[in-house]
Amino acid sequence: MSKTKTSKTVHLTIDGQNVEAPKGAMILDVTPGLGVEIPSLCAHPGLEPFGACRLCVVEIQKPGWDDWYKQLVTSCLFQVEEGLKVWTNSDEVRQNRKVVLDLLMARVPASDVIRDLGNQYGVTKTSYAEVDTEDTCIMCDICVRACHAIGRDAIASMSRGPDKYVDVPDKDACIGCLVCANLCPTNAIPFTANDNGKRRIWGKEFDLVTDERSGEVLGTTEYIEHVRKRAEDKGLLCPEDMKHESARVKRYGYAQKLSHVADVEEPIEEVK
Amino acid sequence: MTSSNGKPFGSVKNLLKRAEKILKERKKLKQEIRVCAGPGCIALGAKDIHKELCKQLDDHKKELEAAGLELNVTLSEKCTGCHGMCEAGPIVTIEPEGTFYTGVKPRDTKKIVEKTLLKDQLVDPLLYQLGHHRGGGKVKHYADIPFYSLQLRVALRKVGVVDPTNFDDFLAEGGFQAFAKAIAEMTPEDVIDQVEKSGLRGRGGAGFSTGRKWRSALRVKEDRVWLICNGDEGDPGAFMDRAIMEGDPYSVLEGMMIGAYALGATDAWIYVRHEYPLAVEHLQMAIDKLTNAGLLGENILGTGMTLNVRISRGGGAFVCGESSALMRSLEGKVGEPRAKYVRSVEKGLHDEPTVLNNVETFTCVPAIIDKGAEWFASMGREKSKGTKAFSLVGKVKHTGLIEVPMGRTLREIIFDIGGGIIDDRPFKAVQTGGPSGGCLPAGKLNLQVDFDTLADAGAMMGSGGMIVMDDHTCMVDVAKYFINFLIGESCGKCVPCREGLYQLYDLLNKITNGEGKPGDLETIETLCHTMEVASLCALGKSAPYPVTSTIKYFREEYEEHINDGVCRAGVCPKLIVYHINDDCNGCEVCRKHCPTNAITGEKKKLHVIDPDLCISCGICKSVCKFDTIDIMSGGKIVSRDVVA
Amino acid sequence: MTPSKKAGVGSPRSGAKTSKTKKKNGAGKNASKVILAATDEILAHYPLEEASLIMVLQELNDQLNWLPPKALERVAKKLNVPFGKVQGVATFYRAFSLKPKGKKTVKVCTGTACHVRGASMLVDELKRSLEVEPGEGISEDGNFSLETVNCVGACAMAPVAMIGDHYYASMTPGNIAKMLKKEKPE
Numbered sequence A: 001m002s003k004t005k006t007s008k009t010v011h012l013t014i015d016g017q018n019v020e021a022p023k024g025a026m027i028l029d030v031t032p033g034l035g036v037e038i039p040s041l042c043a044h045p046g047l048e049p050f051g052a053c054r055l056c057v058v059e060i061q062k063p064g065w066d067d068w069y070k071q072l073v074t075s076c077l078f079q080v081e082e083g084l085k086v087w088t089n090s091d092e093v094r095q096n097r098k099v100v101l102d103l104l105m106a107r108v109p110a111s112d113v114i115r116d117l118g119n120q121y122g123v124t125k126t127s128y129a130e131v132d133t134e135d136t137c138i139m140c141d142i143c144v145r146a147c148h149a150i151g152r153d154a155i156a157s158m159s160r161g162p163d164k165y166v167d168v169p170d171k172d173a174c175i176g177c178l179v180c181a182n183l184c185p186t187n188a189i190p191f192t193a194n195d196n197g198k199r200r201i202w203g204k205e206f207d208l209v210t211d212e213r214s215g216e217v218l219g220t221t222e223y224i225e226h227v228r229k230r231a232e233d234k235g236l237l238c239p240e241d242m243k244h245e246s247a248r249v250k251r252y253g254y255a256q257k258l259s260h261v262a263d264v265e266e267p268i269e270e271v272k
Numbered sequence B: 001m002t003s004s005n006g007k008p009f010g011s012v013k014n015l016l017k018r019a020e021k022i023l024k025e026r027k028k029l030k031q032e033i034r035v036c037a038g039p040g041c042i043a044l045g046a047k048d049i050h051k052e053l054c055k056q057l058d059d060h061k062k063e064l065e066a067a068g069l070e071l072n073v074t075l076s077e078k079c080t081g082c083h084g085m086c087e088a089g090p091i092v093t094i095e096p097e098g099t100f101y102t103g104v105k106p107r108d109t110k111k112i113v114e115k116t117l118l119k120d121q122l123v124d125p126l127l128y129q130l131g132h133h134r135g136g137g138k139v140k141h142y143a144d145i146p147f148y149s150l151q152l153r154v155a156l157r158k159v160g161v162v163d164p165t166n167f168d169d170f171l172a173e174g175g176f177q178a179f180a181k182a183i184a185e186m187t188p189e190d191v192i193d194q195v196e197k198s199g200l201r202g203r204g205g206a207g208f209s210t211g212r213k214w215r216s217a218l219r220v221k222e223d224r225v226w227l228i229c230n231g232d233e234g235d236p237g238a239f240m241d242r243a244i245m246e247g248d249p250y251s252v253l254e255g256m257m258i259g260a261y262a263l264g265a266t267d268a269w270i271y272v273r274h275e276y277p278l279a280v281e282h283l284q285m286a287i288d289k290l291t292n293a294g295l296l297g298e299n300i301l302g303t304g305m306t307l308n309v310r311i312s313r314g315g316g317a318f319v320c321g322e323s324s325a326l327m328r329s330l331e332g333k334v335g336e337p338r339a340k341y342v343r344s345v346e347k348g349l350h351d352e353p354t355v356l357n358n359v360e361t362f363t364c365v366p367a368i369i370d371k372g373a374e375w376f377a378s379m380g381r382e383k384s385k386g387t388k389a390f391s392l393v394g395k396v397k398h399t400g401l402i403e404v405p406m407g408r409t410l411r412e413i414i415f416d417i418g419g420g421i422i423d424d425r426p427f428k429a430v431q432t433g434g435p436s437g438g439c440l441p442a443g444k445l446n447l448q449v450d451f452d453t454l455a456d457a458g459a460m461m462g463s464g465g466m467i468v469m470d471d472h473t474c475m476v477d478v479a480k481y482f483i484n485f486l487i488g489e490s491c492g493k494c495v496p497c498r499e500g501l502y503q504l505y506d507l508l509n510k511i512t513n514g515e516g517k518p519g520d521l522e523t524i525e526t527l528c529h530t531m532e533v534a535s536l537c538a539l540g541k542s543a544p545y546p547v548t549s550t551i552k553y554f555r556e557e558y559e560e561h562i563n564d565g566v567c568r569a570g571v572c573p574k575l576i577v578y579h580i581n582d583d584c585n586g587c588e589v590c591r592k593h594c595p596t597n598a599i600t601g602e603k604k605k606l607h608v609i610d611p612d613l614c615i616s617c618g619i620c621k622s623v624c625k626f627d628t629i630d631i632m633s634g635g636k637i638v639s640r641d642v643v644a
Numbered sequence C: 001m002t003p004s005k006k007a008g009v010g011s012p013r014s015g016a017k018t019s020k021t022k023k024k025n026g027a028g029k030n031a032s033k034v035i036l037a038a039t040d041e042i043l044a045h046y047p048l049e050e051a052s053l054i055m056v057l058q059e060l061n062d063q064l065n066w067l068p069p070k071a072l073e074r075v076a077k078k079l080n081v082p083f084g085k086v087q088g089v090a091t092f093y094r095a096f097s098l099k100p101k102g103k104k105t106v107k108v109c110t111g112t113a114c115h116v117r118g119a120s121m122l123v124d125e126l127k128r129s130l131e132v133e134p135g136e137g138i139s140e141d142g143n144f145s146l147e148t149v150n151c152v153g154a155c156a157m158a159p160v161a162m163i164g165d166h167y168y169a170s171m172t173p174g175n176i177a178k179m180l181k182k183e184k185p186e
């Protein structure tokens, strides 16, 4: 600990590769570009790590541990350390991911995202009792965290244990920005982006605003009002910016925008 | 009541002076009657007894005075916390003789006053009776009852002794001597040294060294350190912390004050389980009293120390006993645990440094400071020092609250202190550690109870619940019970715990319903492994223990359920049938009570249960006065009593 | 007891389960005034911040026996906590009820000690005779709700049922009817 205190980077090995990584980064954050693949469902670069899906587990060994002793940790929540050894695809890792996916396949049998992942780990049919539902939510909390990040807090998780579900109990809080639906890893939030100038999500209907000259859809009235207000409050977004950003209400194109808007209120850890 | 004439003490000297004065006054006291007002005794009507006792004392005022017993001066009565032997309640004791009356009814108080107080005679029917194997004699003093004589009370030292609402009482029993000593004679460093040397390990479950925890918090120097006392006690079947908070709130606070002094903490919370209103009441009373007396608040005893203690009632969630979930709950949020990469001594409550300890842990601290680390370390075993309180319940004769040095064997606890199994049935298992613990079979009865031996055997010390089971307890059903409990208590954040528990319950439920398949046990074991290693917090990680430990020690019982559809304990409703045997005299009681009209038969003739209509509710068996209803499973009689 | 209605995740999407704009719960104008007055009264004793949320809800629940949507809205606004979070907290903790309760609540201890002495038979019998599920619903005559609790500290007298402050010790399925008859409110 004390030796590395002054330096800003640490050295570790991931599946035998030597890696230099910024101190404080999570294992999952430093894997892109290394050719190793760690599946994850609840992590998102623009959001605080959460640790709900447990799919990103890896095995680690700290310097000084007995040779045979390894520990299973979630890579999205485990900070890199000097001398750490990481295995991202060992038998133990694969076995536990398999059980997690097996469980999820029983939980959301209708989700093709989960089914595909499960197949990759050799689960073709769940070993457990399938829940009879069309719903595909896996309670990863991404939508809740995303809605919080853009400053609305419309979505919240309700109840607990197996009865947990996400909901928008106060429809007024939802501005129809579609961030939640776009980020949902299992496409569990039904919505209609544009149906003759109307948008529907969370059981609520919104009017869309279109740029008069370009004919581009800028977003819902509520959304534009929200961005304008935040921009005014913080003085951070110019109207041009706003228009530009609003125009990107498109599937997945939203990830960067999200962190950008979120920056207005609280800085979110960027990935290197 | 006026401990300090309404004025704050102002200095350590004044406090000690006051304590001395009270002690002197107390010397005049010739007799004291203590009515147990623990939850068990209250359930059996202790409050009415106290009321009636006061009335009787008043009625006999003249005679008592003539006998040299002046009310309040040389004779007093009080309600105390739990005496421990709940099953014999309501309990009344008389000091200094140590006379021990059990099963007292309001009308008995007259006899107690007239015979015991005035004539110095014992009321025979109220005396405690020894079991047959001990000769069945009557015992006059509680010191002679094995239940007590084999115990050693440290954390429970004042529970059942002091009136929890009376500060003077607490002072008279040596209260606040330790705090005075710490604040006047010791540096914070000294205090931590002592706690560390004593070998005290956290009593809340994990058994982490308290001294080390405190020292690591000391290193993180920040403006504000939060101190939290964990009184959430979620283990269903444990009530040690409750007994302490209700019966001796001042000791909890004294321990916290010593901790706050050592850590430089100025703000503290006590997080009390939602179902414990009396604990909240007594703690609040104590806090108010201490604040008025200048022992809490600003400039405590003129030393410049500041400490504000507040109480938070839990919201009714087992997972909030987990430290990070508890802190979220104190912040007004949903009690979801946080990943451990942020350490709470650095970033805990409101992201500020926080030290959290259990009620019993804090309560041990004053005793350690008072009597020294060596004294505490002289009790117990090498790696588990001191004593531990347990709630000994289930199918054991003497249920109640006990405290023993670490290292006592399970056999000593269950058979010597607990008096063995009800009706002398065969012992089957003991469950320790609550929902995170495991079940140990008869072969482990010689295990010396401490943190590490229990963990090695697949159980856990946990908070100290100890549930004894006999041959009428189905181990699959017990495992299912704990999983069902945990399903309701999992926060639902992470997949292995949330979905794993649900599926585990489903599998166990099928087994108890006779729908189990070969291979189920292997599926369960695979699932349990992943839950154990991949869950986010300790709830999910330890949730499989009740299952894995019962599979380990009672695998054949699982197999019987799966392969033969037999529940040998006669518990699982789908695997048993009720049957009326030939001793039936046709009294018709069962027939009238059966909710599904499954019983037919004429008066004075043998009655018969139609197995197709029977829903195994057990009513017939519980109302039959002649014990002629059997439970059958797999064609054999496996009867169990509906009420133990 | 059993997590039977697991499908919770999907269905509430329609917003039916916790919607704020739901019809009044049979409460007239007056009742809602009383509720709001009680809410404001309680809020006055706490700092208006998120950390007060659970304590405020507890007092509300103690006073009204449940948490009406109107009260939750008011609490959310005053403490400046998003309504979703308030609803989340209210549904997370066992201490809160989001539905009105019967005149009396029968609590059956299902702690471990009570369980091994047959508490589940009591629960089954009460479910049958009151025709309610634990934690849900009111008996047809409006008198009783049913709840299971974990260890009421009277393990020595297991299995235990409680109505109000009154403990019923060493219960059997056979004497439940008697208990209900005795406790029946006028």
Ligand SMILES: Cc1cc2nc3c(=O)[nH]c(=O)nc-3n(C[C@H](O)[C@H](O)[C@H](O)COP(=O)(O)O)c2cc1C
Pocket (backbone or CB within 6 Å): B201, B202, B203, B204, B205, B206, B207, B208, B210, B230, B231, B232, B233, B234, B235, B318, B319, B320, B321, B322, B323, B324, B356, B357, B358, B359, B361, B362, B463, B537, B538, B539
């Ligand atoms: C699910 C769960 C429930 C817990 N419940 C309690 C509890 O009711 N009381 C308690 O003191 N500790 C409980 N703990 C342990 C605490 O997290 C913590 O370790 C303990 O309070 C620390 O105090 P100690 O060091 O004095 O034992 C629980 C832990 C978990 C994971």
Ligand code: SF4
Pocket (backbone or CB within 6 Å): A136, A137, A138, A139, A140, A141, A142, A143, A144, A166, A180, A183, A184, A185, A186, A187, A188, A189
């Ligand atoms: S709806 Fe999607 S994003 Fe939201 S919690 Fe469910 S799976 Fe995650």
Ligand code: SF4
Pocket (backbone or CB within 6 Å): B319, B336, B337, B489, B490, B491, B492, B493, B494, B495, B497, B498, B535, B536, B537, B538, B539, B540, B541
């Ligand atoms: S292990 Fe269970 S209680 Fe703990 S975080 Fe996961 S779901 Fe919540």
Ligand code: FES
Pocket (backbone or CB within 6 Å): A039, A040, A041, A042, A043, A050, A051, A052, A053, A054, A055, A056, A057, A074, A075, A076, A077
């Ligand atoms: S991505 Fe790490 S737990 Fe979900």
Ligand code: FES
Pocket (backbone or CB within 6 Å): B236, B237, B238, C109, C110, C111, C112, C113, C114, C115, C150, C151, C152, C153, C154, C155, C156, C158, C159, C160
């Ligand atoms: S388990 Fe029921 S009172 Fe303790």
